[in-house]
Amino acid sequence: ARYRKVDEDFFEELEEILIQADVGFGTVIELIDELKTEVKRRNISDTKEVQSVISEKLVEIYQGDDGADSELNIQEDGPTVILFVGVNGVGKTTTIGKMAHKFKSEGKSVILAAGDTFRAGAIEQLEVWGSRVGVEVIKQAEGSDPAAVMFDAIQSAKARKADILICDTAGRLQNKVNLMKELEKVKRVIEREIPGAPHEVLLVLDATTGQNALIQAKTFKEATNVSGIVLTKLDGTAKGGIVLAIRNELSIPVKFVGLGEQMDDLQEFDAEKYVYGLFANLVEVEED
């Protein structure tokens, strides 16, 4: 094994690795500064030892002391309403399919609301997921008002005493003011029909997204009070490091990660495991 020293080169390489994981320059600089101080204070020279300090610091940056927790807010007597939001193509509909499967296999009854009435084939896509998983999909015609679909879906969920209602919405870029207003209206209808709902508003982020994800989180939070993030497409080579800044600055925790296109490719988020994955490359380099 080749043990390197914890010197300027080491920190520079760490900086590069984290920037390439989309952690963002500001966060990286903050981390490196703190690391350097810590390394000096504890008199660390071994890279093995420094690894755990890096993990520690990253988790610290991620978690802070906002107390946000990654459990889903599930109601004892339902229905629990989960609203999915996010920009175009990030994986909302697919994640809904996966999540419905997860709840179903826990023995819960699930209904899906086809709230994307805009994109070509969006309703049919959710219907395919519905029949794959074996849950009902409430829909209206393409082009109809998404708020009306939600209203219908809530009545169905109440009538059938469903445990969980998961609401799909059309992808929208956060700078489209009208579309964000439409989303606010969708949420208002849900709030009006079931006090306390939606119990979760999950923002879906594509791990390949760069620094724009922070603006996405900020704007969707303002519009819909996002309660958690699903970070998708982590089965690729992108790391989605921007979630650190999102948690740090906006206190929105990642709750789930997407690891593929199949029903089972959804996992609960594990901060320590995730953070380690961000700089695992650096570690591998040292170990050969």
Add this chain to the structure above:
Amino acid sequence: MAFEGLADRLQGTMQKIRGKGKVNEADVKEMMRDVRLALLEADVNFKVVKDFVKRVNERAVGQEVLKSLTPGQQVIKVVKEELTELMGGEQSKIAASSRPPTVIMMVGLQGAGKTTTTGKLANLLRKKYNRKPVLVAADIYRPAAIKQLETLGNQLSMPVFSLGDQVSPVEIARQAIEKAKEEHNDYVLIDTAGRLHVDENLMGELKNIKELTKPDEIFLVVDAMTGQDAVNVAQSFNEQLGLTGVVLTKLDGDTRGGAALSIRAVTDTPIKFVGMGEKLDAIEAFHPERMASRILGM
């Protein structure tokens, strides 16, 4: 608008040096520190930024520049030239085969905008070039992908070739081209399923489609919001398939759009079109020079 944030940052930086009567190496260095940060915050790939800063530095501290009468402006000129270079030269046109149909393959990661862009390109080909395209539904994996393309074809009143989702994409592509010849469709636009560049099986499938159909264009569709990974993806698709162009989508957002700069730099593949919305007319040709000017505000 996309690129706006980057434009603001760079213009602020440039402003500091523009009017200076004397510029020394330290000034250039300071400016380039800011430029570096602005580019990184815009998601330009780390390595691309490094090379860019190095090149500008070398040229800017060259004798002619610093000793010129308007050194500040000369430095800015260097930055603009290098930025334009980074984006690629002249805008490029869409291929037209001398033996129709012209075959265009759309490839890329999941959710990038392939299917939508397939519809947009078909629309553009008919409207602007008076062509008769057919859309080919070769995504047999994503739920309702075929239905999505058929809906777009319907909206455009254009034919969509499909054999359902039980026939291999290679076979679908083969039969689509035969049919296109019979029907005198002069463009065949093949919509393929989204896939990871590291998925050997699915990348193999694309290679087989390419082998069989000998496409005139292979367009990589890339989400403009993509971060540092854009270069890995583009490089890998390029190595495996030999891309002829890139389409950058979702530029109607407020991303700083660094992927645009990075991809061109590492693949040497021109960005040919940009997607500016979800509607089928929201596509534009890409003009690197104009974009560089806009970013630098000149």
